[in-house]
Amino acid sequence: MYDYDLLVVGSANADLVIGVERRPAPGETVLGSDLVIHPGGKGANQAVAAARLGARSALLARVGDDANGRLLLESQRAAGVGTAGVLVGGAPTGVALITVDPSGDNSIVVSPGANARLTPADIRAAGSLLEAARVVSTQLEIPLETVTELVRALPAGTRFVLNPSPPQPLPDEILAACDPLVVNEHEARTVLGDAAGDSPEGWARALLALGPRSVVITLGAAGALVADGRKGTSAHVPSLKVDAVDTTGAGDAFTAALAWRLGQGEDLAQAAAFAARVGATAVTRPGAQESYPTAHEVREETRDQAQDQAQDEAQEEARAE
Ligand code: ADP
Numbered sequence: 001m002y003d004y005d006l007l008v009v010g011s012a013n014a015d016l017v018i019g020v021e022r023r024p025a026p027g028e029t030v031l032g033s034d035l036v037i038h039p040g041g042k043g044a045n046q047a048v049a050a051a052r053l054g055a056r057s058a059l060l061a062r063v064g065d066d067a068n069g070r071l072l073l074e075s076q077r078a079a080g081v082g083t084a085g086v087l088v089g090g091a092p093t094g095v096a097l098i099t100v101d102p103s104g105d106n107s108i109v110v111s112p113g114a115n116a117r118l119t120p121a122d123i124r125a126a127g128s129l130l131e132a133a134r135v136v137s138t139q140l141e142i143p144l145e146t147v148t149e150l151v152r153a154l155p156a157g158t159r160f161v162l163n164p165s166p167p168q169p170l171p172d173e174i175l176a177a178c179d180p181l182v183v184n185e186h187e188a189r190t191v192l193g194d195a196a197g198d199s200p201e202g203w204a205r206a207l208l209a210l211g212p213r214s215v216v217i218t219l220g221a222a223g224a225l226v227a228d229g230r231k232g233t234s235a236h237v238p239s240l241k242v243d244a245v246d247t248t249g250a251g252d253a254f255t256a257a258l259a260w261r262l263g264q265g266e267d268l269a270q271a272a273a274f275a276a277r278v279g280a281t282a283v284t285r286p287g288a289q290e291s292y293p294t295a296h297e298v299r300e301e302t303r304d305q306a307q308d309q310a311q312d313e314a315q316e317e318a319r320a321e
Contacts, residue, residue: 004082005055006260007133009123009150010043011115011141012061012076012086013094014068015288020099023107032099037068038287039075041094041115042139042165045252045288046259048079052292053278055260058082058133060126061142062114068093069114075289085129090117094141118142120149130155135263137161137255140168151177161259163251167191172211180214180226180268181207182255188217200225204234214268218254220247223276226268237272240280240305249288254279277302 019033039048043061050057059081063069065088072093076083094113100106123130123146130136136158138147147162151174154160163182164170167190175181181191188203189196195206200217204227207215217225223239257278261271278293281301285291293301 002134003056003132004058005134005263006047006050006057006256007060007085007129007136008043008047008050008057008256009060009118009136009138009142009146010046011041011094011112011139012039012044012059012063012069012072013041013096013110013115013141014038014071015040015096015098017098017100020101022101023099037071038289039072040096040249040288041072042141042163042252044072044076045249045292046137046139046256047076047081048289049249049253049256049278049282049292050260051079051081053257053260053295053298055256056082057256057260058085058129060085060118060122060129062087062090062118062122064091064093064114065089066093068095079289085126087114087118087122090114112141115142118146120146122146123149123153127153130158133158135159135161135259137163137259139163139165141166144168144171144174147174159259159262161255161262163187163255164191165251169193170210175211178212178214180216180258181212182216182218182251182258183207184218184220184251201234216258216268216272218251218279224254224272226272228268235269237269237276238309239276240302240309242280242284244283246286246291247283249291250279250283252288253282253292274298277306 015038017036024030047057047059092113094115095111097109160177162178167187204215208229215227224237227234254275257275258271281293282291
């Protein structure tokens with residue numbers, strides 16, 4: 001028996017947001033709106049997204065011994081995330097300084113802070129937490145050497161999900177552990193480098209050839225493509241048509257939902273179809289963590305469309321036969 005459906009190993013950041021009329025030129029000062037602080041970071045986002053859906057989730061991360069660190073711990077606890085693995089101290093909490101102009105364009109400076117101090121030794125010291133989780137997911141807002149140690153320390157039988165964001169070329173040892181590797185278009189292109197062609201189907205084939213057991217490519221409003229290297233199958237998972245107001249954190253909600261459902265025994269296409277409904281619901285609301293739905297909200301807000309889509313697909317299949 002596992003204590004946790006999902007353990008997220010990753011970043012926790014305070015997002016400090018100021019609205020500005022225009023960005024300052026070098027040497028210039030501009031006045032902005034009141035400061036708003038949101039809990040963020042891909043790791044913290046994923047852990048909250050899974051917990052909101054009803055998963056038993058936990059976070060292994062590092063924050064500073066400061067007000068931002070306490071804000072992050074508090075938001076994790078409020079969502080029901082297990083925080084015994086959140087280490088405190090060593091550097092200030094990671095922050096993202098975000099200015100947003102009236103057209104909605106933003107400029108961001110990230111100070112990784114404590115996230116950069118989540119070390120391989122921290123992973124080695126967290127053995128019992130790793131043992132307690134059915135699925136472990138991570139991203140690249142923590143040091144790559146820490147991710148490498150994580151795949152070495154994974155107990156046999158633990159499923160590993162990686163969203164390589166921000167993207168960089170990955171060592172074979174990490175790639176081989178991914179089941180699945182979850183990428184958006186930009187991440188797919190960076191991981192593939194010169195080998196990247198132009199079609200998602202081509203990226204999926206090329207990514208599988210790098211070693212992951214499975215691959216999921218998220219395609220924004222176009223849904224996702226899933227490819228299973230063991231079965232040699234791939235499938236397109238449609239998205240739902242929604243009025244997107246803010247796509248911040250949609251990928252984190254998608255990946256968390258996917259990782260959780262895979263651990264519940266669903267296959268890749270089923271889990272991705274659920275994750276796409278979660279992502280679609282999240283983009284209809286502003287913010288990242290604030291936008292994450294409960295399983296009930298996902299069912300309510302996407303039920304009619306999911307039914308229509310299933311009917312359309314059944315009709316199309318009938319026509320094809
Ligand atoms: P990222 O945020 O990492 O760039 P995507 O933009 O591909 O990732 O979004 C992740 C998932 O969220 C998509 O696969 C889709 O299911 C959902 N999603 C994102 N944008 C939209 C949208 N405009 N309409 C419906 N679903 C969306």
